[in-house]
Amino acid sequence: MYKEVKLSEKIYYIGVNDRRTSLFENMWPLDRGISYNSFLINDDKIAIIDTVEAGFFEKWLDKVRTIIKDRPIDYIIVNHMEPDHSSAIRFITELYPDVKIVGNRKTTPMLEGYYGITKNVTEVKEGDVIELGTTSLSFHPIPMVHWPESMVCFEQSSGILFSTDAFGSYGTLDGGVFDDEMDFEYFRDEMRRYYSNIVGKYGNPVQKALSKLSALDIKLIAPAHGPLIRKNIKDVIARHDRWSKHETEKGVVIAYASMYGNTEVLAEVTARSLAENGIERIRMYDVSKTHISYIISDVFKYRGFIMASPTYSNELHPNMEALVMKLQHMGFKNHLFGVIGSYTWGGVAAKKLLEAGQNLNWELVGTPIEQKYSIKEESFNACIKLGEEMAKRLKE
Numbered sequence: 108m109y110k111e112v113k114l115s116e117k118i119y120y121i122g123v124n125d126r127r128t129s130l131f132e133n134m135w136p137l138d139r140g141i142s143y144n145s146f147l148i149n150d151d152k153i154a155i156i157d158t159v160e161a162g163f164f165e166k167w168l169d170k171v172r173t174i175i176k177d178r179p180i181d182y183i184i185v186n187h188m189e190p191d192h193s194s195a196i197r198f199i200t201e202l203y204p205d206v207k208i209v210g211n212r213k214t215t216p217m218l219e220g221y222y223g224i225t226k227n228v229t230e231v232k233e234g235d236v237i238e239l240g241t242t243s244l245s246f247h248p249i250p251m252v253h254w255p256e257s258m259v260c261f262e263q264s265s266g267i268l269f270s271t272d273a274f275g276s277y278g279t280l281d282g283g284v285f286d287d288e289m290d291f292e293y294f295r296d297e298m299r300r301y302y303s304n305i306v307g308k309y310g311n312p313v314q315k316a317l318s319k320l321s322a323l324d325i326k327l328i329a330p331a332h333g334p335l336i337r338k339n340i341k342d343v344i345a346r347h348d349r350w351s352k353h354e355t356e357k358g359v360v361i362a363y364a365s366m367y368g369n370t371e372v373l374a375e376v377t378a379r380s381l382a383e384n385g386i387e388r389i390r391m392y393d394v395s396k397t398h399i400s401y402i403i404s405d406v407f408k409y410r411g412f413i414m415a416s417p418t419y420s421n422e423l424h425p426n427m428e429a430l431v432m433k434l435q436h437m438g439f440k441n442h443l444f445g446v447i448g449s450y451t452w453g454g455v456a457a458k459k460l461l462e463a464g465q466n467l468n469w470e471l472v473g474t475p476i477e478q479k480y481s482i483k484e485e486s487f488n489a490c491i492k493l494g495e496e497m498a499k500r501l502k503e
């Protein structure tokens with residue numbers, strides 16, 4: 108049973124909600140699940156745009172068959188080969204052996220490599236169009252948003268952009284499918300957490316994709332995860348534009364590691380000083396408590412970033428190390444940073460945090476602080492000063 112959800116006269120939402128998987132890519136926490144969005148165009152020809160994770164195949168097929176009954180599927184459009192969207196393809200080709208599979212030249216070897224599919228594969232390139240009846244799809248590769256073969260397609264008569272992972276979000280579609288049917292606020296943060304962690308590394312490819320898509324008259328964005336956007340199109344595009352240019356806002360993230368509380372006290376003193384100096388948006392995270400994805404999402408948003416870690420076996424605290432490694436891999440830009448370390452016999456944490464910020468060409472604020480034993484007046488005052496200086500720099 109499936110109650111139809113229509114995007115336009117001939118276009119249907121046939122995606123599924125996944126509230127069981129707790130970690131997306133076995134890594135990113137899904138507090139409120141995730142949706143795998145898939146679409147069906149029921150015209151003279153029948154086209155499916157992206158599929159779902161294989162475990163949801165039966166649910167998905169039920170929706171498809173409610174719409175098309177015993178007609179065959181003519182096309183499966185493969186916008187993206189990541190298995191959350193493509194792993195059901197193999198089952199579909201078994202049920203519909205004549206279905207044409209549409210990708211681009213980078214999709215073809217992946218189809219063969221993953222699923223042994225070589226038959227009925229159609230390669231499209233930029234601007235190619237497939238006519239389905241009164242509807243038609245044009246194709247636009249957007250390499251590295253999120254994989255090399257990623258592409259979007261645009262349905263010309265309705266102005267619907269099927270945007271694959273671009274403009275996607277974590278969170279299931281709990282009744283509301285379109286942004287104007289739901290409380291969209293929750294998704295604003297989740298969209299940034301999704302973007303910053305999944306495609307945040309690829310700012311330049313995202314910029315290229317956005318400039319390519321600006322030529323299209325988009326009435327609805329239908330991403331492969333999360334809400335379909337029709338009310339907030341301008342806002343969502345503007346936010347992705349800012350994110351991909353690494354534009355940051357006034358505010359500070361303080362991420363600290365602390366086993367026995369000494370480093371935490373230094374972080375708290377700094378936070379209080381920031382507040383006293385007029386910074387309202389302060390997000391403080393214990394890296395052993397909060398998953399890295401939430402911290403990364405906020406580091407992406409706010410210009411100021413203070414890292415605090417004890418020395419641990421001559422290295423950074425392992426959870427802090429994981430965070431700074433990830434930030435370096437992702438090449439996050441445009442940050443003012445401050446450094447706080449603590450140690451007992453030989454401090455290396457402050458030096459390593461300083462190097463991490465320098466590797467990313469961030470601007471250092473103040474002088475790195477490194478406390479031996481418990482907090483003393485000198486480091487206490489240095490943290491107050493760091494807060495003052497960071498606040499001053501953020502107001503410039």
Ligand SMILES: Cc1cc2nc3c(=O)[nH]c(=O)nc-3n(C[C@H](O)[C@H](O)[C@H](O)COP(=O)(O)O)c2cc1C
Pocket residue numbers: 364365366367368369370371417418419420421422449450451452453454455480481
């Ligand atoms: C498992 C462990 C390993 C540590 N390794 C070092 C070290 O290599 N060098 C050092 O100077 N201090 C080391 N320390 C001491 C801590 O850096 C120091 O106690 C620091 O103040 C802890 O900060 P915290 O109270 O915020 O956890 C270690 C402490 C622990 C518990």
Ligand SMILES: [Fe+2]
Pocket residue numbers: 187189253254272
């Ligand atoms: Fe992906």
Ligand SMILES: [Fe+2]
Pocket residue numbers: 189191192272331332
């Ligand atoms: Fe995806």
